[in-house]
Amino acid sequence: GNSVTQMEGPVTLSEEAFLTINCTYTATGYPSLFWYVQYPGEGLQLLLKATKADDKGSNKGFEATYRKETTSFHLEKGSVQVSDSAVYFCALLSGGSYIPTFGRGTSLIVHP
Amino acid sequence: NAGVTQTPKFQVLKTGQSMTLQCAQDMNHNSMYWYRQDPGMGLRLIYYSASEGTTDKGEVPNGYNVSRLNKREFSLRLESAAPSQTSVYFCASSEADRGAYGYTFGSGTRLTVV
Numbered sequence: 568g569n570s571v572t573q574m575e576g577p578v579t580l581s582e583e584a585f586l587t588i589n590c591t592y593t594a595t596g597y598p599s600l601f602w603y604v605q606y607p608g609e610g611l612q613l614l615l616k617a618t619k620a621d622d623k624g625s626n627k628g629f630e631a632t633y634r635k636e637t638t639s640f641h642l643e644k645g646s647v648q649v650s651d652s653a654v655y656f657c658a659l660l661s662g663g664s665y666i667p668t669f670g671r672g673t674s675l676i677v678h679p
Numbered sequence: 680n681a682g683v684t685q686t687p688k689f690q691v692l693k694t695g696q697s698m699t700l701q702c703a704q705d706m707n708h709n710s711m712y713w714y715r716q717d718p719g720m721g722l723r724l725i726y727y728s729a730s731e732g733t734t735d736k737g738e739v740p741n742g743y744n745v746s747r748l749n750k751r752e753f754s755l756r757l758e759s760a761a762p763s764q765t766s767v768y769f770c771a772s773s774e775a776d777r778g779a780y781g782y783t784f785g786s787g788t789r790l791t792v793v
Binding site: 601603608609610611612613616656665666667669670671672 | 683710712719720721722724727729737769771773780781782783784785786787
């Protein structure tokens with residue numbers, strides 16, 4: 568079956584540090600890949616997505632590249648801000664399914 | 680543009696009480712979903728509705744029922760609440776293409792069963 572594995576958190580960084588949150592997946596076929604962000608007290612929001620190998624999704628300074636050879640979709644940002652503190656979820660949607668598979672989430676804490 | 684609206688935002692129930700969580704979306708999405716979120720467990724799918732008139736069980740359906748009232752509304756009912764159902768509940772919706780453009784989530788209902 569499908570699965571998504573994310574690095575355990577919390578990830579704690581100082582403002583302006585470089586961020587990487589690892590995500591690897593197992594899926595049948597050629598899934599679409601997503602990153603969602605959940606700010607405190609809110610629902611999940613779609614952050615970025617990629618639908619085929621080598622695609623790069625980007626939004627708000629975050630980037631992730633769909634690497635089929637390593638089955639990975641790592642989230643990166645060059646310079647984090649305090650306002651980026653949130654929980655980040657990696658997810659996949661396998662062809663023909665309505666139901667995405669979510670990772671367990673990685674908490675990011677950014678200190679001034 | 681409201682997106683996905685959930686009510687109530689907070690609720691405390693006694694064991695054995697019943698309640699219905701409401702969800703409505705104004706994006707003309709075909710598919711709607713109910714998830715629960717628990718610490719260390721991530722998101723778990725309770726029920727979903729691929730289109731108006733259909734509902735299907737997800738990963739953790741026991742103790743819940745759903746109704747797809749129309750294209751906009753998808754409610755979740757707890758017939759006899761148990762402490763194990765203490766959680767944050769999220770409703771979500773997606774377009775007809777099976778969510779390839781991603782989901783839109785509501786802001787959640789925080790439920791405590793005592």
